Amino acid sequence: MDPNSVPSVDRVPHGGHAAETVEFSANVNPEVPPGVEDVYRDAFGAVGEYPPEPPTDYVAAAAEYVDVDPAHVIPTAGGLAALRLAIETTVETGDTALVPAPSFGEYAREVRLQGATAVPVPESEILDADPDDHALAVVCNPNNPTGRAYDRGDLLAFVRRSRAAGTPVIVDEAFLGFTDRETLAGTDGAIVARSLTKLFGLPGLRAGFAVATGKLGERLRRARRPWNLGTPARLVGAYCMQQTDFVGATRDRVERERERMADVLNERYEVFPSAAPFLLLEVTGESVDAVVERCERRGLTIRDARTFATLENHVRVAIRRPAENRRLEEALLDV
Incomplete structure (x- = not known):
């Protein structure tokens, strides 16, 4: 920052x-899923100790949830924490980043906090944008607030073009769990951000994760703060993803x-x-x-x-x- x-x-x-x-x-x-209150209450018995580092049980549940290798999952305290981690590790002062508009306002804000410039692109045209010479591109799927869901083939084509240009793509899938559409988690060149807030009705829990492969995933794992997921979020989140x-x-x-x-x-x-x-x-x-x-x-x-x-x-x-x-x-x- x-x-x-x-x-x-x-x-x-x-x-x-x-x-x-x-x-x-x-x-x-x-x-909220049945049984959540019991899991949350039981978690209190373990809050007197530091949570395990890394939280392998939560990571395993997230990996199964989106069908990826656990090595590619980076646990975070909510989807926004995944977005910040991704932007912090890819954007530097003076850079530019492509962001959809209208869309979630935190994309541009996080880019600006890095001392970079957010370049708005109409959300209907974001997959046609030229990723060359940008440090990052962001796609929200489905987009907030328009609700647009992008064709998977078009998304993959944009990620391939961006990867060839050396531009990582954040794919924010905060609302994808409400659909039966396939995630881009595990796609080379993409950092997928997932939130448990929306689908499971638990905005106060602050649980989510990122998925990234290769050097992108390694950077996120190295930069992730230890104990960044509290015990209630870890246990309740893992339970929810199995429901x-x-x-x-x-x-x-x-x-x-x-x-x-x-x-x-x-x-x-x-x-x-x-x-x-x-x-x-x-x-x-x-x-x-x-x-x-x-x-x-x-x-x-x-x-x-x-x-x-x-x-x-x-x-x-x-x-x-x-x-x-x-x-x-x-x-x-x-x-």
């Missing part, structure tokens, strides 16, 4: 801070509700096609403020998507339980 750049880099706004309303501003599963029935049920519910909600809301909004557990809506005929405030009056918090670069008249809404989703539809349609 470049100390001289820190004072000029602002924080990035996020959703997920509602206390007394139904939370649609954060893309987090409202359900295949929960994952399958979540995928089915999210897909079914997302498609139904898109059909209903299309009466009043332009609804972006999505493969993620959220929908991006373009607001017409009224202000974004009016939509956000109407939802708030009904006890629902949605994301004002104007905080994302290039979006001017948009809101983003998560996919929750069916009854909650019906309440949101009524508020958005003002019925």
Whole structure:
């Protein structure tokens, strides 16, 4: 990190801070796997000792979860920690990095903290960008906040071109677990970042991991801080990644509700096609403020998507339980 750049880099706004309303501003599963509370409680008995280093049980669970060699897994305290580790080990002061827009604002922020320049590329065109002369390229799949999922063949072709140019590619798969699409974990030239926050409904746990091969993986392993994954996160995370029935049920519910909600809301909004557990809506005929405030009056918090670069008249809404989703539809349609 470049100390001289820190004072000029602002924080990035996020959703997920509602206390007394139904939370649609954060893309987090409202359900958690059965048995999580018991595992978390049992973990307390081991917090008086340092966690094992490296956390081989967690690494083994993550490797099985994405079907890679455990040697390629780097455990981290959440997906964002994986992103920071990847950017810290690939970007230097004065470099440039390709980042999608609109997309997760932390990509550009982390690049700027390194004293480098984030070069925005429309998220619909990121796989057509020229990676030459850039220190890094970032892809979010599915993209946040648009929900776009990229064709696997196109992703692999972009990674190959980038690898030939000497440019590592971060593939942020924070929401890929909500789909049955195949991960890029284990692909040479790619650093895959995974989060357990979203799919397993545990944002306060702070558990995730990166996957990288070859010299990229070695750099991440060497730079990773020891004991960077606390005992509750290690044990609960490993347990969650083995809950295949929960994952399958979540995928089915999210897909079914997302498609139904898109059909209903299309009466009043332009609804972006999505493969993620959220929908991006373009607001017409009224202000974004009016939509956000109407939802708030009904006890629902949605994301004002104007905080994302290039979006001017948009809101983003998560996919929750069916009854909650019906309440949101009524508020958005003002019925």
